[in-house]
Amino acid sequence: MIAATTYPLLWDRSLADALEALSGVGFEAVEILVSPPHLGVNDVEARANVSDTLVRLGLQALSVNSPTADVNIASVEPGLRRASVKHYSRLLETAADLEAPLAVVSLGRVHPLQSPRLDDVREIALQSITELAERAATLG
Numbered sequence: 001m002i003a004a005t006t007y008p009l010l011w012d013r014s015l016a017d018a019l020e021a022l023s024g025v026g027f028e029a030v031e032i033l034v035s036p037p038h039l040g041v042n043d044v045e046a047r048a049n050v051s052d053t054l055v056r057l058g059l060q061a062l063s064v065n066s067p068t069a070d071v072n073i074a075s076v077e078p079g080l081r082r083a084s085v086k087h088y089s090r091l092l093e094t095a096a097d098l099e100a101p102l103a104v105v106s107l108g109r110v111h112p113l114q115s116p117r118l119d120d121v122r123e124i125a126l127q128s129i130t131e132l133a134e135r136a137a138t139l140g
Contacts, residue, residue, distance in 0.1 A: 003029035003062045006038060015039055016053050023057040030054075031063040031104075034094055041066060041090035047097040054098065063102035064095045072108025073128035076116050084108065085128050089135050096139040105132060 004027045009018035015038040022030055032039065032050070039046055054061055066087070073088065075081040088105050095103040107125050110116065 001029055001062075003027060003031060005031040005033060005065070007031075007033045007065075007067075010035065010038055015050060019050075019053050019057055019059060023059050028058070029060040029062040031065055032061055032098065032100070034064050034066040034091055035068065039094070041087055041094060044093075044097075047094055051098055061095075061098040061100035063104060064091055064098065064100050065104035066091050067104070067106070069109075071106065073105070073132070074108045074110070074121050074125040076111075076114060076120070076124065081124065081128060085131055088132050092132065092136050092139055103136070105129075 004022045006015060006018045006022070009021065010033055012018075013021065015032070018038070019030065034041055039050060050061075053059075071084045071087050073081060073084045075084060088103075091105070092103050095101075107129075110121055
């Protein structure tokens with residue numbers, strides 16, 4: 001199976017039009033970029049429309065991806081880390097709603113002006129990943 005991502009069409013077409021275009025050239029599966037203006041992680045109502053569009057076009061949502069430099073589940077700042085885990089938890093909900101078997105989760109980065117010990121960063125990341133894995137398990 002060869003899949004395509006909606007990423008290159010983010011600013012040129014609506015998500016429905018992007019899915020239509022990808023289906024029109026023969027793709028059967030897609031990675032859906034979960035990012036405004038296409039679809040935000042908090043757009044619960046819009047997910048149903050996307051799901052309906054996928055069914056109508058005979059497309060499978062292979063993965064969802066929310067690439068952003070603003071999300072950092074390995075942040076040493078607890079508030080930022082909690083917000084990032086919440087963001088990815090909503091991405092997992094989006095994957096479940098669209099029946100996508102994969103969700104792309106990026107760990108984030110170490111801030112260049114801070115220099116935490118690598119072991120500390122690994123522990124923080126592991127805690128976040130564990131929380132997200134547990135959420136993914138509850139969503140199936």
